[in-house]
Every structure is written in structure tokens, then in C-alpha cells.
Amino acid sequence: MTTATTSATSTTKALMARRSATLGPHSPTFYAEPLQLVSGEGVWLRGADGVEYLDAYNNVPHVGHCNPVVVEAIAAQAARLNIHTRYVHETVVEYAEALLGTFAPPLDKVFFTNSGSEANELALRMARQHTGSTGVLVSDFSYHGNTTSLAVLTTGLTVRERLGSHVRALRIPDLAADPRPEETVLAIALNEARAAIASLVASGHGVSALLFDPLFSTEGLPCVPAGYVEGVAGLVRSAGGLVIADEVQSGFGRTGTRLWGHELFGITPELVTLGKPMGNGHPLGAVVTTSGLLEEFGSANLYFNTFAGNPVSAAAGAAVLREMADRELRAGALEVGDRARALLEKLAAAHPSVTTVRGTGLFFGLEFADAGGHPDAGLTGRVVEDLRRRGVLISRVGRHDNVLKIRPPLVFGHDHLTVLVDRLAASLDALEAA
């Protein structure tokens, strides 16, 4: 066993050297010693070390790693036809119909893209052309993609670009971290949004859009006051702006109760952007919008995307929707998620380092603090590393890097949850005692 592990480690080290020589030393990896993977199935991933890891983190393999229905759909369509949309084919239309069937009116049109970044790029272009303004409201710890337009509004990770003069970053209110009454928190947060909008108007940028993740995932899953999202959306619309819901993390049933994160609130965005889980790993994204906005943009711009909407990508996306329906994965996420929350609350009660259990559906954040009540990034990092040694993959998030991010593939079942909670409890027992 020791020999096998040593050999696996040296294999990975050799691979890392070749990786660094080609992709460069800054291509990000998880873990102090990066994990080399060789295969996946369902919620399990096999490492080059021979270990089977429970995947409690990855949302891209939404209907399970190497889901056979998706794999077969990709393989069959790739063998039959793969072409861009300037020729007409049935697959993309069927997929568009299936996808749009999950949205409430007036969201009845779709532009396909190859990624969430491309989707947010396009949504912003559309919002700016519609409003004639450039100003954008985002949260003060968010990430929406890697292009220039998105880099200048990135607040949640390191980019060299400065925040654009047309961008205002809102602190998202968090009832779990704020002792004041909910109505006070709400009133203050809405006033902040009002001030940001006034500042955009005064500076001449105007307001083109509010761009937000309905779960505020990168922010660490704050507990937002009731009426906050609706309130900011209303203020933005009063100023002439549009609402863009970035559903790259919150979409496709992640919240359990609804298919789309924005349905948690009493609003319908003008633009919804999709990505990560959409093709179960196949590069696929989209902007879902209204006929009016599509007409305005489509008539004034020749928008063509070579790969987007190709029949293989469409077949992958359609297979994901079919799997979700056939296996009732949204309802499953709700059921497993409810039990997960109960177990995690129990675990938190038994472990003083866990201060808060955040989240909804099958997306949780466990917040860690030290004895003085301060965010404990160090411990959170040790939990992540220790869980790897126990065969569980997980990561962390939030502005203080102290929120354990539990966001498994949607096929995560009760038995997987038991494995996760048992190993997490063992890990916390060991680390709190250390």
C-alpha cells in the first residue's frame, strides 16, 4: 500500500512537471499535492493512487460522472452529424424546445454558447445595447467569467484589471452574520443599492444591468433577507436597467425546490445565463431571454457562434434534461438535501468550530470559526485536505475562505450522504482534537 501510494505520488509529480512545462505553473489545482484522476462513475472518482473518492464538490457532472445516457447521446450524435447552425438540423431545435419548456413566460428564446463566460458576455452586450447604458451592479465578492468585460466586474478572485468605473459592487446582506433585525438589514442593503444606482447615473454610465447569482455561491451562500433580490431588481428596473440571473451555479435543479435559482424570488429576469452543469461537462452554455430582447439584438447584430448549438452539444444538453426528468433528480436533491441539512446541523451542534450551516437544496456551506468567533480559514483548509485523505472531495469558498462548499453531483443519494457525513464527522473530531 505504501509502495503503491509512493509510486502514485511520483507519477503525479512527474505529470505535474510536464503540466507546468506546457500549461504553465499558474494553472490552478486543488490541494497542496494535486490530485490526479483517471476515471469517474456517478458520484465516484478514481485517483491515480487507486483510491475511490466520493465527489461532494463538483456540480458540472450534474447527472453523474460519465453518465451513460449522456455519453451515449454524445457518441451517437458525434458519429452521425456535427455541424454549425447555419445549416438547419433537428437536434438543436428539439433541445431548445425542451430547455425553454422549463422557463416561465416571457422567457421563450435562447442563444446557445460554449460556456458561462460566453453567456454572460452576450447577456451584457444585449443589456447594454437595449439600455444604451454601461453601468453594472454586481456583488462585492462575485465571479461571472474570464473575458475582459467580465474581468472588470470581477470582485471575488484575483484579476489584474481594476474594477470598471461603470461597475458598482454591493455587499450582499447576510442574516446569518448580522444580529440586526431582518427589516433593518434589508432597509440598509436596499439603501446601498439605491446609492450605487444614483452614483452610476450621476457618473453618466447609467444602469444597464444587475448581474447576480441567485445563490450568491462565490459569496459563500449568505442568508439574504426576504425581499432583497426583488427590491434591488425593482430599483434597477426603475433606473432603466435589466436583470441578469447567472444560473451557472444555481440552475438545473440545484436548489431542489425549483429548476432555476431565480424562482426562489418573486422575479423573472430579462436574461438568464447558463453554463457548468448544462452539458454534464460538455462545453455548453446559453442565454435565455425574451422575444423582444432577442429581436432587438438579433436584428442589429449578426450574432454567430461557430460551435454553439451544434448537434453534439445539443444532444448532450438534451440528455441531461432527460436524465433529470427520468430520475426525478430535482426532487431527489430536495429530499437528500433536507436530510443533509438536518445531519449537517447536528454535526455543527456537536462541533464548536462549525458556526453556521448555510445553503439550500443540494448546495451547502459550513462556516468555520475559531474560539474567538473569527473566520477560521486555516481549519477550513485542513478539513479539505483531511477529507481528501479520507476519500472525500470537497472545496471551500467565501471572502474569508472559511466556508466548506458542499455541492455534489445531483445524483448524490442517501448512502453517499451517509459516507460524507461520517467522514466529515471523523475529520472534525480529529482536527478539533489536534
Added chain:
Amino acid sequence: MTTATTSATSTTKALMARRSATLGPHSPTFYAEPLQLVSGEGVWLRGADGVEYLDAYNNVPHVGHCNPVVVEAIAAQAARLNIHTRYVHETVVEYAEALLGTFAPPLDKVFFTNSGSEANELALRMARQHTGSTGVLVSDFSYHGNTTSLAVLTTGLTVRERLGSHVRALRIPDLAADPRPEETVLAIALNEARAAIASLVASGHGVSALLFDPLFSTEGLPCVPAGYVEGVAGLVRSAGGLVIADEVQSGFGRTGTRLWGHELFGITPELVTLGKPMGNGHPLGAVVTTSGLLEEFGSANLYFNTFAGNPVSAAAGAAVLREMADRELRAGALEVGDRARALLEKLAAAHPSVTTVRGTGLFFGLEFADAGGHPDAGLTGRVVEDLRRRGVLISRVGRHDNVLKIRPPLVFGHDHLTVLVDRLAASLDALEAA
């Protein structure tokens, strides 16, 4: 036969109505009556009308529609593991090594992306961060992608954004359309570049990059004077800017003589962007660059791209390179391309409407003019439509829409060429007589 065609036409019309209801009425299609496709193999595409069409246009299915080696690579890897690059896997490293092995030093690092748009976005971000400038030189009839940063430098198709104040568009000199001596044409064109650079510097934007397609495909394949590209590149570098070669159309052996379009000239760009043919239709792009530029960008920005570099995309890209090598497709493109040029020249000599045969390798432009010598977009359009009726797929390009664009999959052989030229000759005979 008439019944079958009528039925196929009504099927396509019904599909077009559903397409319009979901993707919208502006999603571009080819042909007055859009062509519905159902399958593909090699250089052949089967329509819903039962007709087998020779594909003389599409460069994305580079190693052939539904190439079995690529399809098998995608299917096998999708069934084994598909994950992002924060975990380490061998496939992406092996592919990066194979890809970088085709570039001359100092181009030894790669960022993978999901499209040519994402690649050009990233290359521009890198160039701007490196230079601290924003100014860009492009051609005055070009297209490099569909994001905001690329829309503001788009000159070759309709976008609502105005040309950025930081953009200068150069008219690419064309010896085939300019009776003056080559050295005169060159001197005037370089003076224009000098003036554009001076204007960027004077306006405070400075020069971040020259962004160009080495074949100037969208421009209609102009015959560029020797030393022009080298000259502009030299001027840009003297002003502190970088050279970005957009190899989305010119790369992967399209020119026949070399694998990369920029190798036609005596320059090595600092940044090379890849797209379309890279994954034979699988969404895949890249920025190839130097260790120095990667280090500068990678150390200052957390650049992560969820889908890019996943093992399935890497397997698709690697299979394309293997197929190119195993079947000696670059050399084949040169050989078939040489014969194609000879046959097209002969065809041009016999048809007064064809004034010029442009191109290199397996990429040709046939320029059409009327009796008065004026660009004949109408006739060019009729040739495209007529060739469809004869079972050949083709399109057109150029600022006057009068250049027939012949750019087949690289597996286009002598027998396919014969079919193409025979049908093209028949089409021209018929249309010139009409």
C-alpha cells in the same frame, strides 16, 4: 423524386418555424431556402432531402465529418473521465505537448479555451496587461469573435457597437486588385500602418496589439505584398505592441506548406489563437504563447476556464493531430491544392465572369466581376445557390460578397476536386449563358 423533394421541403419549413420560435428569426442560415442536414461522413453531407452534398466549404470538420478516430476518442474519453483541470489528468498534458510540439520557440505554453472567441479575448487581455496599452490594429474587413471586446473591433460584419476609439482598421493591400508596382503598394500600406500607430499613440491609447488572420480570409484572401505583414509587425513592436496571429481559419495545415499561417511570413507572433478545426467540431480553442507572457499573466490573474482543457476536449484535439499526421493531411492539402489551383485557373480562363483565383493551400477564393469589371455579388450568390442544386456546398466572402470561398475539409481528395470543378464549370456555363 418531386414528391420526395416537396416532402423534404415541407419538413424543413416546419422545422424552420420551430427554430424561429426558439432560436429566433435572426439566427443566420445559409441559402434562400435553408438546408436541413441529417448526417455526414468525410467530405459528404446528407440532406433531409436525401441528397448527398459535397462539402467544399466547411473547415471545422477538418479531418472529415464524423471522423471515426475523433468520434471514438470523444466517446471513449467521455465514458472514462470528464473533469476540469483543477484536478490533474494526463490527457490534457499529452495533448498540450503534442500541440506545442508543432510550434517554433519561443511559443511553448498554451491556455486552452472553448472557442476562438474565448481565445482572442484572452490574447487581448494578455496583450493589454503586458503593454499597459489598449490600442489595437485590425484590418478594415475582419472578424475575430463575438464578445464585447471583439465586437468593438469588428469591421467585417454587422454589429451595433461602434468601432472603439482605441481601434484602427487597416486596408489590407491586394496586389491582385492594384495595378501599381508591388513596392509602391507596400510602401503606401506601411505608411498607413505608421499613421494608424501614430494616431493610437497620440490619442493616448498606445498600441497593445496587431490582431490579424494570416490568410485575411474574411477580407477575401487578398494577395499581400511580400514584407507587408513583417513590416506592420515590426512597426507594432517598435511601438511596444504585441503580434497576435488569429489562426482560427489559417491554422492546422490549411495553407498546405506549413502547419500555421503565420509561418508564411518571417515572423513569430507573441500570441497565436486557435479555434474552429482544432477539435473537428468539438468546442475547443487555445492561446499559444511564450513562457514569459504566460508567467506575467498567470501570476497576476487567477485564470480558470471550467470546460477548457477537460479530457474529452483534449482527446478530440489530440485525435485531430493524430489523424493529420497519420494521413499526412497537410501534404495532401498542398498536393490537392496545387491541382485545384491549376484547374481553377483553367476554369477562370474559360469563364469571363471569374476575374481572379486567390488563395493558398486548400483555401481558394474565386472573384466574380460583371462585364464592366465591377464586383458581381449577384452572380456570386447565384453560383452558391446553383451549386447547392448540383449537390455542392460552398459560400462566399469579401467586402463585396463577390468571392466564392472554397475551403473544404482537409481530407478533400483528387476525386472530390474533380466533382467540385466539374459541377462548378457546369454551373458557370449555365449561369453565364443565362
